[in-house]
Amino acid sequence: MKLVIERREISSALLRFSAPVASIGIALFVAGFLLLASGVSPLAAYREIIIEALGSVYGLSETLVKTTPLIFAGLGVSLAFRMQIWNIGAEGQIYVGAMGATWVALFSGIQNHWMMMVAMFFAAFFCGGLWAGVAGFLRARWQVNEVIVTLLMNYIAILWVDYLIYGPWKDPKGFNFPLTAQFSDTARLAEYFNTRMHSGFFLALFCALVLYLFIERTVWGYEIKVIGSNQKAAQYAGMNTGLAIFFVLFLSGAIAGIAGFSEVAGLQHRLQHGISPGYGYTAIIIAWLAKRSAIGVVIVSFLMGVLLVGGDSLQLLWQLPVAFVYAFQGLILFFLLASDFFIIYRVKLIKGGAHA
Amino acid sequence: MLEILLDATVRAGTPILFATLGAIINERAGIINLGIEGLMLIGALAGFSATYFSGSLLVGVVAAFCVTFIAGSFHALITVQLRGNQIVSGLALTMFGVGVTALFGKGMVGLTIVGFERVAIPGLSQIPIIGKAFFNQDMLIYFSFLLVFLVWFFFYRTRWGLGVRSVGENPAAADTCGFSVSLYRFFAVTVGSGFVGIGGAYLSLASTPMWIENMSAGRGWIAVALVIFAGWSSQRAMLGAYLFGGITAMQLRFQAMGTTISAHILQMLPYFFTILVLVISTHRLQKGASQQPEGLGLPYDREDRK
Numbered sequence: 001m002k003l004v005i006e007r008r009e010i011s012s013a014l015l016r017f018s019a020p021v022a023s024i025g026i027a028l029f030v031a032g033f034l035l036l037a038s039g040v041s042p043l044a045a046y047r048e049i050i051i052e053a054l055g056s057v058y059g060l061s062e063t064l065v066k067t068t069p070l071i072f073a074g075l076g077v078s079l080a081f082r083m084q085i086w087n088i089g090a091e092g093q094i095y096v097g098a099m100g101a102t103w104v105a106l107f108s109g110i111q112n113h114w115m116m117m118v119a120m121f122f123a124a125f126f127c128g129g130l131w132a133g134v135a136g137f138l139r140a141r142w143q144v145n146e147v148i149v150t151l152l153m154n155y156i157a158i159l160w161v162d163y164l165i166y167g168p169w170k171d172p173k174g175f176n177f178p179l180t181a182q183f184s185d186t187a188r189l190a191e192y193f194n195t196r197m198h199s200g201f202f203l204a205l206f207c208a209l210v211l212y213l214f215i216e217r218t219v220w221g222y223e224i225k226v227i228g229s230n231q232k233a234a235q236y237a238g239m240n241t242g243l244a245i246f247f248v249l250f251l252s253g254a255i256a257g258i259a260g261f262s263e264v265a266g267l268q269h270r271l272q273h274g275i276s277p278g279y280g281y282t283a284i285i286i287a288w289l290a291k292r293s294a295i296g297v298v299i300v301s302f303l304m305g306v307l308l309v310g311g312d313s314l315q316l317l318w319q320l321p322v323a324f325v326y327a328f329q330g331l332i333l334f335f336l337l338a339s340d341f342f343i344i345y346r347v348k349l350i351k352g353g354a355h356a
Numbered sequence: 357m358l359e360i361l362l363d364a365t366v367r368a369g370t371p372i373l374f375a376t377l378g379a380i381i382n383e384r385a386g387i388i389n390l391g392i393e394g395l396m397l398i399g400a401l402a403g404f405s406a407t408y409f410s411g412s413l414l415v416g417v418v419a420a421f422c423v424t425f426i427a428g429s430f431h432a433l434i435t436v437q438l439r440g441n442q443i444v445s446g447l448a449l450t451m452f453g454v455g456v457t458a459l460f461g462k463g464m465v466g467l468t469i470v471g472f473e474r475v476a477i478p479g480l481s482q483i484p485i486i487g488k489a490f491f492n493q494d495m496l497i498y499f500s501f502l503l504v505f506l507v508w509f510f511f512y513r514t515r516w517g518l519g520v521r522s523v524g525e526n527p528a529a530a531d532t533c534g535f536s537v538s539l540y541r542f543f544a545v546t547v548g549s550g551f552v553g554i555g556g557a558y559l560s561l562a563s564t565p566m567w568i569e570n571m572s573a574g575r576g577w578i579a580v581a582l583v584i585f586a587g588w589s590s591q592r593a594m595l596g597a598y599l600f601g602g603i604t605a606m607q608l609r610f611q612a613m614g615t616t617i618s619a620h621i622l623q624m625l626p627y628f629f630t631i632l633v634l635v636i637s638t639h640r641l642q643k644g645a646s647q648q649p650e651g652l653g654l655p656y657d658r659e660d661r662k
Contacts, residue, residue: 007659038459086443144638147390147443148581152627155574159627163620281451288444321462321569327455330394333448334430337440 004348019343020289023335030335031328040318048317049310059309061195065267067305069094069276071204072259073283074290074297075211076128080252081287082215083228085245089135089150090256091280092157093128097260099161100127102180102271105187105264106169116186121261128257129250131157136249140242146249154280165271180271189266200262205298207255212294224248256280277322282308285329289336304329361605362489366497367563368608369601371396371572373500374555375579376586376593377507381548383583384511385541386524386651390446391431392552393576394453399424399553401457404560404567407469413561417496420557421550427453428549429542436541439655454570464567471565472496494562496554503551507590520544524649527656537656552576574627581630585637587647596633603629 032042053063073090080087087093100123110116131153138144162178171181189198215221227234227241235241263275282304290296311325375392382389389395402423407416431449434440472494480491490501511517522530523540531537559571578600586592607622615622641648 034456034459038462088447138635142635142639143642144635145581145584148577148584148634149631151577152574152581152631155627156624159620159624163618166620167618284444284447285451319462321458323455323458323569325455326451327459330448330450330452330455333444333451334434337434337445337448338438340440341438 002350004350005345006348007344008346015343019339020336023339024332026335027328027331030331034324034327035320038320040314040320045314045318048313049306052313053306053309057193058195061193061197063302063305063309064201065196065198065305066308067301068198068201068204068266069259069263069279070282070286070301070304070308071208071298072262073256073279074286074301075204075208075294076132076252076254076256077283078287078290078292078294078297079211079215079224079255080248081228081292083224083245083248084231085136085139085248085252086147087132087135087150087249087252087256088147088284089132089153089157089253089280090259090283091276091278092150092154093131093253093256094260094263094276094280095154095157095161096131097124097128097257098264098271098275099164099260100124100257101261101264102169102183105183106180111186113186117189117265120187120265121258124257124261125254126257128260129254131257132253133246133250136246136253139249140245150249161271161275162273165273169271171270178273183265183269187265188269189262191266196267198262198266200266203258203262207258208294208298211255215294220247256283278326281326282329285333288333359485359488361602361609362486363492364605364608365598365601366489366493367601368604369597369599370497370500371555371558371563372575372579372582372600373594373597374503374558375552375576376582376597377500377503377590378548378550378552378555379579379583380586380588380590380593381507381520381544381551383652384524384588384649385520385544385548386527386649386654386656387432387435387541387545388442388446388653389428389431389449389545389548390443390580391428391449391453391549392446392579393572393574394450395424395427395549395552396556396559396572396576397453397457397570398427399556400560400571401461401464401556401567402553403557404469405460405464407561408464408467413472416561417554417557420553424553424556425546425550428546428552431549432542432545435655436538436545439657442653442655450576458569461567461569465569467566469561469565472562496558496562499554504590504594511590516540516543521649523656524651527651527654531656531658541656552579555579578626578630581634584641584648585633587637587641588649589647599633600626600630 035042035045053059073094077087077090101120104120104123108119110119132150135146135149135153138149139146165178165180169180171179189200191198223239223244227239227244231241259279264271268275286297286300286304289300307325311322314320315322375396379389379392399420403416403420406419407413431445434445435442474492474494477491481487511521519535519540522535523537527537556572560567582593582596585596603626607625610617610622611619
């Protein structure tokens with residue numbers, strides 16, 4: 001008996017669809033053992049997640065609240081993936097985006113609601129964009145590894161926001177808590193149905209549509225796809241790959257930055273620590289699971305939103321740390337990568353074949 | 357004053373040194389490992405719990421090595437056997453490490469152990485200025501000096517080291533010469549991960565003898581960047597790790613002196629300098645002969661051989 005690995009000529013659509021579903025299933029199964037080891041019944045925990053996140057109007061609205069920043073960040077990361085560029089810094093870009101929007105909300109003195117919204121939006125957009133643009137510039141100019149730069153800049157962004165809320169931007173009437181003052185109504189997005197759900201969700205869906213059209217229907221989108229699949233060929237075709245790398249990382253960070261705007265204007269109404277509990281890292285999984293499609297990003301963001309809302313309730317019920325969700329996300333990624341192998345290759349048992 | 361600063365430099369640099377050496381072993385075999393941050397956390401928790409339950413620091417260090425060896429074998433399985441994307445697999449390992457240590461570490465928060473204590477080496481520790489910093493330290497620090505030498509010796513004086521280097525430079529050629537690419541890569545990823553784990557254990561057994569959630573605080577990522585600064589050489593890794601130890605030590609010293617500069621701004625310095633050093637060393641890499649392993653980041657499939 002001998003184990004033989006051979007490449008499949010074609011991989012069926014059924015296989016390509018079932019592989020990610022199976023990997024989430026296996027990840028759930030393995031995570032069950034982690035839950036068991038910490039003394040929680042996995043079935044009860046999974047039931048709790050579904051009921052909390054989807055079982056009521058309130059639960060569903062909370063899921064959409066968490067889905068919103070995930071869509072923005074996921075779109076940003078997946079845009080960079082298109083060009084084989086790794087933006088691991090969406091977390092930091094959300095923070096600087098929130099910082100930019102907060103600056104406008106607190107200090108610009110704009111009185112008109114719509115003008116305020118537009119100004120906050122673009123402040124977040126450019127702050128996030130420039131933050132990621134640093135990594136884009138370094139990569140385009142000197143081939144500096146963008147994975148490490150975008151990631152280290154997360155730490156700097158979070159510390160910078162900490163500096164502001166503990167120092168110059170601290171609310172003078174805030175009893176010395178590390179928070180900025182609350183935004184006035186001019187600087188808040190609309191909320192619906194007496195829940196925390198806000199119009200940022202629709203902005204996120206709109207962004208997904210715009211990005212889809214940008215990639216599929218414009219020359220720039222076409223260039224990004226070409227550079228992503230073969231950088232040398234793109235250069236021979238006369239495309240400016242350096243500029244494109246900078247531009248894509250800028251746009252990628254800018255979209256992630258909008259999540260910061262949506263969080264402070266729609267949900268938190270002030271800048272504070274932990275404005276994002278790791279949305280930027282979850283975004284990497286979303287982009288990878290969605291296989292770079294904008295619609296896929298929306299669907300997977302919703303699934304991850306369910307997981308995050310469920311994770312919060314597990315914390316309340318069984319005092320499980322929120323970071324448990326990361327362990328689960330890591331497992332999904334592992335099994336997803338493993339399933340890719342079985343899409344491309346076939347494993348066969350051959351009898352007696354020492355010379356096969 | 358200088359003596360204290362140098363001492364703090366070595367102590368702050370040691371966990372990064374172990375992690376950088378581990379990452380170098382990975383990358384020499386051609387495998388990028390972005391799981392370093394997660395592995396450090398796993399090592400820190402494994403080392404702390406094993407020491408807490410056994411009462412022995414040696415058991416803690418061995419446990420840290422073994423547990424991260426196993427955690428690293430997931431990365432090896434995905435990237436070597438299953439030819440998966442190395443960057444995504446590494447990120448998955450980091451996420452998994454952050455999550456799983458938070459989960460299992462919850463019960464260990466607040467417990468204390470007796471950590472590594474200083475052992476002065478007679479004679480050498482009397483050398484002015486550097487004596488105290490390098491020869492009045494704990495056993496793990498002495499082990500890190502030895503490891504720097506051992507890694508060099510392994511790569512340049514043993515057949516196994518040659519094998520690891522060749523599967524990293526040119527896996528097709530190494531395969532033709534009869535080196536098993538998967539075996540050497542699997543070996544490098546798992547053993548390298550094990551040393552990263554010891555770096556994590558240094559945090560929970562020597563730096564601050566306790567377990568704190570997410571206690572590696574980005575040191576794993578600094579190590580990943582230092583591999584490039586070090587040009588994949590173990591001696592230069594030592595230089596790089598102490599450079600960052602020095603920045604951390606100075607930053608802490610500033611805070612202790614009660615400076616008016618915000619602590620948050622000072623804490624940014626190590627990350628900021630890492631980026632700066634990364635830019636400079638990448639720039640140098642482009643100009644001179646590149647020491648980067650040729651096959652870095654590429655999965656090997658015999659059928660693709662040209």
